[in-house]
Amino acid sequence: MPRRRLLELTAIGLAAGLFSGLFGVGGGVVIVPLLVLWLAFGDREATGTSLVAIVIIALVAAIAQAGYGNVRVGDALLVGLPATGGVIGGTWLQQRIPAAGVRLLFALFLAVTAVLLVVRAL
Amino acid sequence: MITAILIGVVAGLLSGLLGVGGGALFVPALVLVLGLSQIEAQATSLLAIVPVALVGAWRQHRYGNMRLREGVLIGVVAAPSAALGVVVVNALPEHLVQIAFACLLMWIAWSLARGALRELRGGRAPTESLSP
Numbered sequence: 015m016p017r018r019r020l021l022e023l024t025a026i027g028l029a030a031g032l033f034s035g036l037f038g039v040g041g042g043v044v045i046v047p048l049l050v051l052w053l054a055f056g057d058r059e060a061t062g063t064s065l066v067a068i069v070i071i072a073l074v075a076a077i078a079q080a081g082y083g084n085v086r087v088g089d090a091l092l093v094g095l096p097a098t099g100g101v102i103g104g105t106w107l108q109q110r111i112p113a114a115g116v117r118l119l120f121a122l123f124l125a126v127t128a129v130l131l132v133v134r135a136l
Numbered sequence: 137m138i139t140a141i142l143i144g145v146v147a148g149l150l151s152g153l154l155g156v157g158g159g160a161l162f163v164p165a166l167v168l169v170l171g172l173s174q175i176e177a178q179a180t181s182l183l184a185i186v187p188v189a190l191v192g193a194w195r196q197h198r199y200g201n202m203r204l205r206e207g208v209l210i211g212v213v214a215a216p217s218a219a220l221g222v223v224v225v226n227a228l229p230e231h232l233v234q235i236a237f238a239c240l241l242m243w244i245a246w247s248l249a250r251g252a253l254r255e256l257r258g259g260r261a262p263t264e265s266l267s268p
Contacts (some may be wrong), residue, residue, distance in 0.1 A: 021207055027213025031251045035221020037237055038178025039159030040185045057253035062196030065205025072185040074215040078222035079179030092140035094184030098191040100148020108153050114255040117154055121249035127164045133198045135234035
């Protein structure tokens with residue numbers, strides 16, 4: 015692997031890991047756009063590649079959090095296992111309905127959720 | 137228990153449909169619906185992401201949408217960095233973390249809306265801009 019590519023992948027990994035540990039997300043928000051921008055990956059290729067990284071990142075971060083006693087294993091399994099079925103259904107649906115309208119609605123929903131979180135924090 | 141399962145199914149559906157990461161949905165749902173604290177929700181979300189990403193990776197691999205070597209390299213480099221993030225987040229005041237997370241959600245909402253508007257105006261669909 016060329017040196018430059020190795021450096022770029024390392025930078026992506028360092029940023030994604032920190033992001034994941036800080037926010038409890040997989041890090042795809044960081045990995046996917048950077049793979050597209052820096053390494054000229056296609057959208058789907060970037061998504062697929064990021065998922066491999068996320069398996070490792072989320073597992074390590076979850077273990078670290080478990081060290082602090084913060085992981086509710088029962089809840090994680092109750093949410094995570096059914097979610098795998100949901101993802102398969104969602105991907106299937108994605109090919110069949112125009113997603114732009116749904117996306118816009120969901121953006122609004124996320125914004126409202128963000129406001130609720132801030133209200134709760136204050 | 138039923139509530140947790142429902143959160144999983146709905147979050148998974150939206151995640152697959154919109155290409156948004158599971159964690160962005162798990163964390164607020166765990167806080168606002170199940171009443172976990174922000175840090176507990178983030179920690180629990182991380183574990184919940186693992187099976188989702190595994191299944192997603194397996195499916196993308198079948199479609200040939202994956203560069204295994206690059207993915208593993210990113211993951212291995214990210215591992216210590218993720219552990220560091222966990223240490224830092226546990227040292228921060230929780231309400232600060234919650235507000236920072238809300239900012240992240242706002243940013244995701246903004247990029248989703250921007251992509252959707254571009255698509256509605258007749259541009260090319262931005263496929264799966266984000267992942268778990």
